[in-house]
Amino acid sequence: MYDDLQTLENPALRSYLHLPESLQGMVVHRPFDSAATYPLKEWDVITKVGDVPIDDEGMIKLGDTLRVRFPYLVQKLAEKDTVPLTVFRGGKEWKINLPVLRQRPLVIPELKGSYPSYFVYGPIVFSEATTDLIAVVYHNRENAAMLGMLTYIGSPLIARIGDKPAFPGERLVVVPAPFFPHRLSKGYGNPSWQVLKTVNHQSIKNLAHLVDVLRDLKDEFVTFEFDTRSGGESCVFPRGEIVSATENILNDNGVRSQGSADVMKIWTAKTERATK
Known part of the structure; x- marks a missing residue:
């Protein structure tokens, strides 16, 4: 998952997005893909990964005491190169399947041990x-x-x-x-x-x-x-x-x-x- 996200801790940001008081999650700052068919849009709030809630710092709970960043669960839940997410958009929650890339596409990539052409x-x-x-x-x-x-x-x-x-x-x-x-x-x-x-x-x-x-x-x-x-x-x-x-x-x-x-x-x- 290579979308640019930001936390939802700032009160003015919450007001700007007209979010319910109880809603928590991570804000999509810049989707990885700008195509109309890409499931994430700018200003979406990702509220859940799978069925697990995401807080305003981008953390999820594992068990009673452990908190980790939510991308940890993205790796665990990804099936057939997609991961289930819940997003808040336009006053409603939507369930989406986000495509997951195994490797970040870069115009200047790493060789990863291979010889250059x-x-x-x-x-x-x-x-x-x-x-x-x-x-x-x-x-x-x-x-x-x-x-x-x-x-x-x-x-x-x-x-x-x-x-x-x-x-x-x-x-x-x-x-x-x-x-x-x-x-x-x-x-x-x-x-x-x-x-x-x-x-x-x-x-x-x-x-x-x-x-x-x-x-x-x-x-x-x-x-x-x-x-x-x-x-x-x-x-x-x-x-x-x-x-x-x-x-x-x-x-x-x-x-x-x-x-x-x-x-x-x-x-x-x-x-x-x-x-x-």
Whole structure:
């Protein structure tokens, strides 16, 4: 349950909501989902989880003496990914079944022990932003200047920490390292930590989408535009040259694969289609 809630202890808040004196519960400050079909609405008061009353501090009683926060019972009662709640709305109590997510959807997720996906295109490396990557900046004093720079330019790596995806599958595609040495990148600044916004004016949804777009490009040039409030630059490359240079760049830098297995399935589909 990832809705934002607040306590019902303030008298003015109770008066504003025109609540009966005896009613207790937690106020829905911001529902997790704004869709019309989502059961919780702003200013709903959650009064019960299952049949157990919730007090104005968000606590429930277990036995005669033990008080715990009500989400404890959410985990116990959730069946088929829903939990039964009672809410007070518009002067009436309503029974609802709230969808329960096992994992909070985040546009910048955790790796949780897995390896990050990546894709090399000419001298530039792309990956998806994770909290593990951002932690490198936060936990290394030498990167303090980088953190200040990201904040100054309004980088989504800072602005969107904790955000849920704006649409299904949204991820931030980031350049995690400097260019590999090659004449194609001559004159461009270090793109490290930049978040990719568009390729040839097409908005990029995630790393898999980026690879899909690059695979199907037919334009003479490929243009990468990054997501910054100020500063930064766009990088333009001759498409044919950057594609043909990739293998040599990988060999020169001891990189065994152009990308992780998940995205290489997308990239090699180009070759498979061409041979059919």
